[in-house]
Each structure stands twice: as structure tokens, then as C-alpha cells.
Amino acid sequence: MVFRRNPNPPEGWTPTPAEWRVYALCDGRRTEEEVVRESGLGEEAYQALASLLKRGLILPVEGPKELCAKLVELLRSRLGPRAEPFVARLKGCENREALEEEALRVALKVKLTLDKKTGEELEKAVRALFR
Incomplete structure (x- = not known):
């Protein structure tokens, strides 16, 4: 599992040295095993x-499969059968970074060639999912 730091941690937290070391390593990219x-x-x-x-000082991060499923659902609901070439591109991504890059490229292509509003919605969704 991958964890990221909570951008709004509860006030009054005084970490132990071990907690601080682990907290600092939870960057939304390292797996639990890598942090350890x-x-x-x-x-x-x-x-x-x-x-x-x-x-609540760290939060779990969704993996690429879960994120891809959300993006695919949005594309299919807005574009119907026209979404399938883009779905294939998204499903080919093996990690979060690659998925984010490809999803932004897909959003731009959709915005410029098929449906401006859907492309903008997809771009907004990508930015929200990967923050």
C-alpha cells in the first residue's frame, strides 16, 4: 500500500523521531515496504x-488500477463508444505517474478533437485524483 501525508494534519502532534522519519517518507509514491x-x-x-x-496523519493512496477505473468510467459516460481508443491507452499504464501523464494527454486530445467540455472535465478530474 502507498501512503501520503495528510495536507491538513490534526493540530498538536508532537512526533517521536521514528514517527517523523516514517511520516517524511510517506510521499504518495513509496510503497509501505519501501518506507519501512x-x-x-x-x-x-x-x-x-x-x-x-x-x-489521520497519513492517508492511503489509490493505486493505478483504481484511478484508471474512475477515469475510464468518466470517459465512457461522456463519449460512449468513442472512448475506447483512449481507454486502451489508459489501461496500458503500469504506475500512477504514467497514468497521470497519459490521462492528461488524453484529456487534451479529447478537448481538441472530440468534445471540449468533456476534455476539460477529464483534465479537472485527473488533477483532483492525482493531487
Whole structure:
């Protein structure tokens, strides 16, 4: 699982050194295993992750499959059968970064060639999903 820091953490949090190290590594890109390995804390890192998650200081990040499904749903609902070439492009993305880049390219292409409003909606959705 991948976690990101909560942009609006609860006030009054005084982290332990272990919590701070783990919190700083939760950047929305590293997996749980990478955070644990890079922190150098071993089992203590798992405890820190659980504590941070329970207190709302870190949040889970959706994976590329979940994000792709949301984008595909939007495309199909707005474009019908015309969405299929774009759906294939999105489904070919293996990670969040590639999906975000491709989704923005698709949004631009839709905006310029098929439906300006749908392209703008897709671009807005991409930016919201990947923030």
C-alpha cells in the first residue's frame, strides 16, 4: 500500500523521531515496504505507520488500477463508444505517474478533437485524483 501525508494534519502532534522519519517518507509514491526499508527502523516502522494512519496523519493512496477505473468510467459516460481508443491507452499504464501523464494527454486530445467540455472535465478530474 502507498501512503501520503495528510495536507491538513490534526493540530498538536508532537512526533517521536521514528514517527517523523516514517511520516517524511510517506510521499504518495513509496510503497509501505519501501518506507519501512528506507526508514531503517524495521518493525518499529510498521508500528509508526499504524499509529500515523490511526491518527489521520497519513492517508492511503489509490493505486493505478483504481484511478484508471474512475477515469475510464468518466470517459465512457461522456463519449460512449468513442472512448475506447483512449481507454486502451489508459489501461496500458503500469504506475500512477504514467497514468497521470497519459490521462492528461488524453484529456487534451479529447478537448481538441472530440468534445471540449468533456476534455476539460477529464483534465479537472485527473488533477483532483492525482493531487
